[in-house]
Amino acid sequence: MTTASIASPQLLERTPRAPLGRLLGAELRWVLRRPRTLAAFGVLALVPLGLGLLMSMMDFGAAPLQGPPVLASLLGNGMVLPLAAMGMAMPLLMPMIVSMTAADAIAGESSHGTLRGLLIAPIGRTRLVVVKAVGVAAVTALAVAVLALLGITAGVAFTGTTEFTSLSGTSLTFMEGIGRVGVAAAWVWLQMFAVAAVALALSSLTDHPLVVLAVMMGTLIVFAVLGGIGDLSWLHPVLLTTGWMSVIDVIRDPMESTALVESSVRALCYIVIGLSATIARMATKDS
Amino acid sequence: MSLSTEPLAATGAVGAAQQAAPALAARTSGLRKVYGHTVAVDCVDLEVPQGAVLGLLGPNGSGKTTTIRMLLGLTRPSAGSVELLGVPMPDGADRALPHVGALVEGPGFHPFLSGRENLRRCAAAEPLLPTEGISRAVDEALERVGLGHAATRKYRGYSLGMKQRLGLAAALLVPRRLVVLDEPTNGLDPAGTREIRAVMAELHGSGTTVVVSSHLLSEVEATCTHVAVLHQGTAVAQGSLAELLDAGTPTLTVSTEDVQIAVDTLRDNRIPFWSDVDSVRVELVTATPQQVIEKLVLAGVGVREARRERTGLEELFARLTESDVREGS
Numbered sequence: 326m327t328t329a330s331i332a333s334p335q336l337l338e339r340t341p342r343a344p345l346g347r348l349l350g351a352e353l354r355w356v357l358r359r360p361r362t363l364a365a366f367g368v369l370a371l372v373p374l375g376l377g378l379l380m381s382m383m384d385f386g387a388a389p390l391q392g393p394p395v396l397a398s399l400l401g402n403g404m405v406l407p408l409a410a411m412g413m414a415m416p417l418l419m420p421m422i423v424s425m426t427a428a429d430a431i432a433g434e435s436s437h438g439t440l441r442g443l444l445i446a447p448i449g450r451t452r453l454v455v456v457k458a459v460g461v462a463a464v465t466a467l468a469v470a471v472l473a474l475l476g477i478t479a480g481v482a483f484t485g486t487t488e489f490t491s492l493s494g495t496s497l498t499f500m501e502g503i504g505r506v507g508v509a510a511a512w513v514w515l516q517m518f519a520v521a522a523v524a525l526a527l528s529s530l531t532d533h534p535l536v537v538l539a540v541m542m543g544t545l546i547v548f549a550v551l552g553g554i555g556d557l558s559w560l561h562p563v564l565l566t567t568g569w570m571s572v573i574d575v576i577r578d579p580m581e582s583t584a585l586v587e588s589s590v591r592a593l594c595y596i597v598i599g600l601s602a603t604i605a606r607m608a609t610k611d612s
Numbered sequence: 613m614s615l616s617t618e619p620l621a622a623t624g625a626v627g628a629a630q631q632a633a634p635a636l637a638a639r640t641s642g643l644r645k646v647y648g649h650t651v652a653v654d655c656v657d658l659e660v661p662q663g664a665v666l667g668l669l670g671p672n673g674s675g676k677t678t679t680i681r682m683l684l685g686l687t688r689p690s691a692g693s694v695e696l697l698g699v700p701m702p703d704g705a706d707r708a709l710p711h712v713g714a715l716v717e718g719p720g721f722h723p724f725l726s727g728r729e730n731l732r733r734c735a736a737a738e739p740l741l742p743t744e745g746i747s748r749a750v751d752e753a754l755e756r757v758g759l760g761h762a763a764t765r766k767y768r769g770y771s772l773g774m775k776q777r778l779g780l781a782a783a784l785l786v787p788r789r790l791v792v793l794d795e796p797t798n799g800l801d802p803a804g805t806r807e808i809r810a811v812m813a814e815l816h817g818s819g820t821t822v823v824v825s826s827h828l829l830s831e832v833e834a835t836c837t838h839v840a841v842l843h844q845g846t847a848v849a850q851g852s853l854a855e856l857l858d859a860g861t862p863t864l865t866v867s868t869e870d871v872q873i874a875v876d877t878l879r880d881n882r883i884p885f886w887s888d889v890d891s892v893r894v895e896l897v898t899a900t901p902q903q904v905i906e907k908l909v910l911a912g913v914g915v916r917e918a919r920r921e922r923t924g925l926e927e928l929f930a931r932l933t934e935s936d937v938r939e940g941s
Contacts, residue, residue, distance in 0.1 A: 340706045341739035351736035360724055438720020442782060445684055445716070446737035447709040611687040 345455075348448060352460040356426065362464060365422040369471045372418070373410040377479030380406065404489035404502040404576065407476025411513050412572050414472055419513070420520045420545050421538070426464045427524035428537035430457040431603075435532045440612050450607045454525070458600060461521045466514055473510040477503065491578035509575045512585055519565055519592035520545070522599025529606040565595055635662040637790050637821035638683055642692035645678050652678040653845045656692070660790075660823055660838070665816050667832030667853075668825035669929060670842035676825040677717055679842065680794050683823070684714055697789055710739040714792040719779030723768035727759055727778050730767055734782045741786055753781040758807060772799030780811065791815055793824045797831060809835050829929050841929060864901050866908060867891045867917040877911040878904075893921075 356362055434440040443453060489502040497505070520541065527537045548566040551557055561567045568588030574581040638660040645653040653675040660666045668676050681687040682694055685702030694701040699708040721730040731750045735741055741749055754763050757777040762770065770778065776799050783791055793812075797805045812835050815822050826832050832839060833853070840850035849856060867890060868874055874892045878885045883904060884895040894904050905918055 341710050342706075343737055343739045343741070344743065347736050347743055351733050355722070355725070355733055358725065358729075359722075437722060438717065439722060440720075441686060441716055442720055442734055443737050444686060444705075445709055445712070445714050446734065446739065447685075447705050448737045448739075449706055609688065611681075 342452075343446070343448060345452065348452070348456050349459055352456050353463055356430075356460045356464055357467075359429070361429075362426065365425070366468065366471050369414060369418065369422065369468055370475055372414050373406060373472060373476035373479045376406055376410055376413070376476075377483040381483045402490050403477070403480030403484040404497070404506065406480035406483075407473045407506045408509055408572055408576060410472045410476040411469070411509060412570070415513060415516070415569055415572070416545075416549065416566075417542075419468060419517050421542060422468055423461065423465050423517045423521045424524040424538050424541040425534070427457075427461050427521045427528050428534035428541075430461055430525060431528035431607075432531050432537050433528075433534040435612055436534065444612060450610075451604055454529075454600065454604045454607050457525060458522070458603075461525060462518055465517045465521055469510045469514045469517065472513075473506055477506060489576075491576050492573065493578040495578040497576075497578065505575045505580070508580070508585075509572050512575075512589060513572065515589055515592045515596075516565070516569065519595035519599070522596040522603070523565075524599075526599045526602040526606065529603045529610060562591070565591060567591070636660060636695075637662045637664070637697060638823070639695045640679070640683065640692060643679065643682060643689050643694065644691040645675075645682060645687065646690045651845055653682070653689075656842070656845070656847045658683075658840055658847060658850065660821060662821055663816070663819055664838045665812060665822040665824065665836045666838040666840060667836035668823060668840055668842065669827070669829065669832050670825075671827055674842040675845035676827075676842055677794055678845075680714075680716055680792055680823070680825060684712065684716065684792060685709065686716070710786070711789040712792065713783030713786065713788040713790075714794075715776075715779040715783045715796055716792065716794045718795075718798065719775045719782075721767045721775070721778060724766065726764050726766055727770065727774075727781075728754065728763040730778065731781060731785070735785050738786050749785050753784050756784060756811070757781045773801060773804045776800055777804070777807075780808065784811070787818075788815075788820055790821045790823070793822065795825055795827070797826070797828070805831070862896045863921050864894045864896055864904055865891055865917075865919045865921055866894060866905070866913075866915055867919075868908075868913050868915055870913045873911055874908055874913045877907055877913065881907055883907075896920075 431440065434443070444450070448456065489497040489499070491497055523544075524537055524541045527540055528534070531537060545566060548564045552561055552564050552566050568584050568591070571581075571584035571588060574585055636659055638658070640656055640658040643653055643656040643658070644651070656675070656679055658679065668679065670676050678687065682689050683696060683701070685694075685696070685705040685708075688702060696704070696708040697711055701708065721727075722733075725733070728750060731753060732746060735746045735750050738749075751760075751763070754760050757780050759774060759777050759781060762774060767775070767778070776796065780793070780796060783793065793808075796808050800808065809831075812822055812824065816837075824832070824836070836853055838850070838852050839856055841848050866874065869890065871887055871890065871892060875885075875887050878892065878894065881899070883899050884897060886893045896904070899907075901918065901920055905915060908915055
């Protein structure tokens with residue numbers, strides 16, 4: 326049988342593609358309409374609001390403070406609130422939300438049978454990863470924004486002042502303070518997107534979103550434990566969680582950037598590895 | 613496999629050669645898929661002529677869905693090759709698939725979105741659909757499968773039949789060259805089944821090639837021009853429906869109360885048959901109906917009714933897929 330017998334219409338010689346913007350729009354609409362995404366934002370919103378409430382109650386009682394130093398510095402200092410909110414959400418809550426989103430992005434779609442539809446359309450396997458990564462990045466950004474914006478608002482509302490004091494004791498203007506919170510937010514986003522990139526890679530390996538969530542959270546907990554063992558200090562530079570405490574460095578005056586930069590480079594490495602693994606896996610994934 | 617299927621396979625091969633290399637919408641050769649130690653599909657050489665409605669027939673677990681998934685580039689074959697609209701798969705997926713609509717392994721949608729929103733999401737990914745045409749294409753597809761009234765309802769609340777229809781709507785968002793439907797009538801009531809058939813007939817009428825898989829013979833017999841029968845991962849017969857229908861041996865069913873006498877008579881005359889409680893089914897290979905009835909009546913068999921039966925696809929199907937084939941007596 327010759328190949329000439331098979332239909333080869335000219336139409337097939339070009340490769341039509343759906344516009345990338347349209348795909349991204351559809352992805353964002355989908356991910357932001359999902360009830361669990363909205364619920365996650367709601368839970369995140371409770372963090373700065375709860376902190377603000379706690380702060381005002383402590384202020385009210387004017388009792389001597391007992392508690393974490395970050396909370397102590399909150400007293401009468403509105404700018405620390407968004408940073409404290411981010412610091413509190415970073416170890417568990419944010420990674421969980423981000424991993425959940427990444428788990429749903431590929432494994433969840435696969436278990437719903439909707440991944441097939443996208444592949445048959447076809448949107449292209451590499452472009453699928455790009456679209457999914459952008460979707461998860463957007464959710465991560467919004468989650469950080471919820472913490473930062475509500476944190477600033479609650480901070481100003483509960484302390485009634487727009488003046489900030491740095492950890493070093495100097496005072497910062499409102500705009501300077503906003504800038505510092507912005508730097509912290511960008512840094513938190515990068516760290517969380519690193520978590521997301523690894524979660525996406527896991528997500529492409531399985532059809533069960535829960536597996537992604539469990540493995541990701543387990544890994545982060547193991548990282549945190551390993552990070553706490555001094556004898557394993559040679560291992561610490563490769564652990565993503567190393568340096569997650571350095572968010573507070575942004576309100577030193579001048580800003581202490583060594584740990585922030587180092588952990589950002591580490592996060593970038595995780596992002597590159599995670600996304601490459603996802604693309605490689607999706608290229609041959611049977612679905 | 614029984615002897616009687618050999619001429620069948622031969623007919624199929626001769627038919628393909630005689631038709632002077634017809635244009636094919638899809639072709640697989642030596643297709644094989646192994647999952648671990650399980651051979652899901654083996655040596656499947658499928659040819660889907662352009663414009664045909666090909667019924668992919670086989671019992672559950674015969675490799676229909678795996679074959680379709682390889683056809684669409686969702687699964688990589690362990691061995692063998694696939695050509696879809698003249699493009700090798702899965703490497704040419706980006707070129708061929710925009711022209712292919714498919715409903716594979718049941719409908720897949722998000723429960724928290726309405727039917728229309730789900731379709732809009734599918735439509736956004738369709739390369740051949742211009743952005744400004746999405747709304748209209750979605751509404752038309754919904755109307756076409758009879759879901760216009762339920763467009764704004766959440767997919768969560770859809771019945772099985774409605775879900776199936778939405779899956780079909782997604783396959784029909786764009787005018788296609790090839791539509792692949794995997795068990796499209798699953799969960800549908802008789803009216804829904806008729807509607808699916810109507811849609812398939814409409815597609816056929818507009819020149820679209822259709823591949824439809826089913827384990828229900830009646831469905832395939834009613835709607836297809838071509839048939840391929842899969843059994844345990846292997847294609848045991850394929851060709852045009854007419855060819856396959858004619859290829860079987862015609863039979864004569866004789867209803868009588870004297871089954872034992874009839875059996876003895878037929879055996880004495882070396883006429884092959886199957887016997888039942890109150891009838892014998894005679895294969896008309898060596899004898900004509902007149903001769904059979906004459907012999908039976910002369911032997912004193914009280915013939916109540918004699919009915920000549922065309923070999924239906926059902927019988928073919930049963931013969932090809934059942935392991936214990938009874939031949940003659």
